[in-house]
Amino acid sequence: MFFFLSSLPELFVTVNRQPRGRICFSFLWVEGGRRGPCNPTAFAMEQLSTANTRFALDLFHTLNEKNPTGNIFISPISISSALAMVFLGTRGTTAAQVSKAFYFNTVEEIHSRFQSLNADINKRGAPYILKLANRLYGEKTYNFLPEFLASTQKMYGAELTSVDFQHASEDARKVINEWVKGQTEGKIPELLVTGVVDNMTKLVLVNAIYFKGNWQEKFMKEATADASFRLNKKDTKTVKMMYQKKKFPYGYIQDLKCRVLELPYQGEELSMVILLPDDIEDESTGLKKMEEQLTLEKLHEWTKRENLALIEVNVHLPRFKLEESYNLNSHLAHLGVEDLFNSKADLSGMSGARDLFISKIVHKSFVEVNEEGTEAAAATAGIATFCMLMPEENFRADHPFIFFIRHNPSTNILFLGRLSSP
Missing domain, CATH: 3.30.497.10 (Antithrombin, subunit I, domain 2)
Known part of the structure; x- marks a missing residue:
């Protein structure tokens, strides 16, 4: 079979x-x-x-x-x-x-x-x-x-x-x-x-x-520009980096030094959620620590709306x-x-x-994933410590990250991925 x-x-x-x-x-x-x-x-x-x-x-x-x-x-x-x-x-x-x-x-x-x-x-x-x-x-x-x-x-x-x-x-x-x-x-x-x-x-x-x-908030094509994407500590590649500054649900996990960004699609029943480490701290993608701690309980804690704040975010996201x-x-x-x-x-x-x-x-x-949106075919207590956020945050996805597309009414994950190289 x-x-x-x-x-x-x-x-x-x-x-x-x-x-x-x-x-x-x-x-x-x-x-x-x-x-x-x-x-x-x-x-x-x-x-x-x-x-x-x-x-x-x-x-x-x-x-x-x-x-x-x-x-x-x-x-x-x-x-x-x-x-x-x-x-x-x-x-x-x-x-x-x-x-x-x-x-x-x-x-x-x-x-x-x-x-x-x-x-x-x-x-x-x-x-x-x-x-x-x-x-x-x-x-x-x-x-x-x-x-x-x-x-x-x-x-x-x-x-x-x-x-x-x-x-x-x-x-x-x-x-x-x-x-x-x-x-x-x-x-x-x-x-x-x-x-x-x-x-x-x-x-x-x-x-x-x-x-x-x-996207609920689209990226403007004229803001997209060539930029370097760091594959690891040594290697980079040039990508088309999209940009916009809008209010989005955003959080920061202090223990992991990781940023959480939710990008809703029109209607807000579906969202892309991105988990982005501050930097590449290991010898591979920089995601090892996060991946080792990735459980159902922690994922829910990291990404639930109650733990995210709606604030201005400078979003840099590669087209991929x-x-x-x-x-x-x-x-x-x-x-x-x-x-x-x-x-x-x-x-x-x-x-x-x-x-x-x-x-x-x-x-x-x-x-x-592009400026318009996404096309896809083919989803414990004390688990996270969130810190106070600034009035404006930067989210520059110029190195590997984990992402998923969620059906918000049911919380089912439709698609799940790791982008190591756009």
């Missing part, structure tokens, strides 16, 4: 039969109020946000271990949503491993919560474009359990399209790619490369998310575009999802038989 995710995130999953079949799943992809005893739905949605964020940070740390200095960009909500659909078809130990790694076991009625989140994400009339779409492409001669197909359609809006993988796998691949291309406004033109699906493929599940939003691709098998195995990728897999909830396993999960992501 392949997962291919792009952020625009997209995830493609292929499940192999033992020994003769393969199912492909392809996915592309992303404040709660205080919960009260009389609002169980809000409580459950907060549980989902917490689960998704914990997984996002776990995966970020795992990717960072393999790539401690390079760019990282993922759509954790896309991966979680995709695996939630897979979770519908898992049983036994396989289900337990997926549930634990993605923290699904901490959320009541997990699939209903994803259903609600998808509806919230896809709502109409917003001043930005944010859409999440799912579709199943199944081998026309293979019998999937009606219950599995009904659940994916009801909870995730994933309708089944029958295709002929057995005799025309290349044509089927092109059909899938065209659908993905349309859903991502052309940003993911070829999710599935030649050879990814073949005559043994049984199912491709596609989850696509696309986001395009304009990232396109990343990951094979997630080893990373998810590191997080405890092991049986899914071999003959031990129990995906009998999909077909009624234990003859399927996931052969590969690939996640692709794309993001572009």
Whole structure:
């Protein structure tokens, strides 16, 4: 099984039969109020946000271990949503491993919560474009359990399209790619490369998310100029540095010597939040200390609105575009999802038989940040000490930083990244 995710995130999953079949799943992809005893739905949605964020940070740390200095960009909500659909078809130990790694076991009625989140994400009339779409492409001669197909359609809006993988796998691949291309406004033109699906493929599940939003406060193009971006203590590169001076939510974490800036998109339901160290103090990107302390509790503490002040900020932010691709098998195995990728897999909830396993999960992501906004396809007590702020602050992102795009009503992280080299 392949997962291919792009952020625009997209995830493609292929499940192999033992020994003769393969199912492909392809996915592309992303404040709660205080919960009260009389609002169980809000409580459950907060549980989902917490689960998704914990997984996002776990995966970020795992990717960072393999790539401690390079760019990282993922759509954790896309991966979680995709695996939630897979979770519908898992049983036994396989289900337990997926549930634990993605923290699904901490959320009541997990699939209903994803259903609600998808509806919230896809709502109409917003001043930005944010859409999440799912579709199943199944081998026309293979019998999937009606219950599995009904659940994916009801909870995730994933309708089944029958295709002929057995005799025309290349044509089927092109059909899938065209659908993905349309859903991502052309940003993911070829999710599935030649050879990814073949005559043994049984199912491709596609989850696509696309986001395009304009800044609440745009950067003026005439203010953009060439500037040096410090990759580390020794190396620099020239970038197009944007600039504006406006009032933004801003904070400073004294313990980490780190600045926090929130850049809202129009409508303020979505924001980009940037964590920027004062300087490069280690021998790599300057982010090591922050990354070591990056937990759910601390991230919430660092970035929640109550700890930020709306003040004048001189913002210098590089124009950048990232396109990343990951094979997630080893990373998810590191997080405890092991049986899914071999003959031990129990995906009998999909077909009624234990003859399927996931052969590969690939996640692709794309993001572009410029003066207008962002386009992306493809989320403890005493943890921080904040200091008093000056009436005006400087935020010069001319060295590596961590950023994420947050869906503020649900607090879900749609996209998460580290910019080491624009």
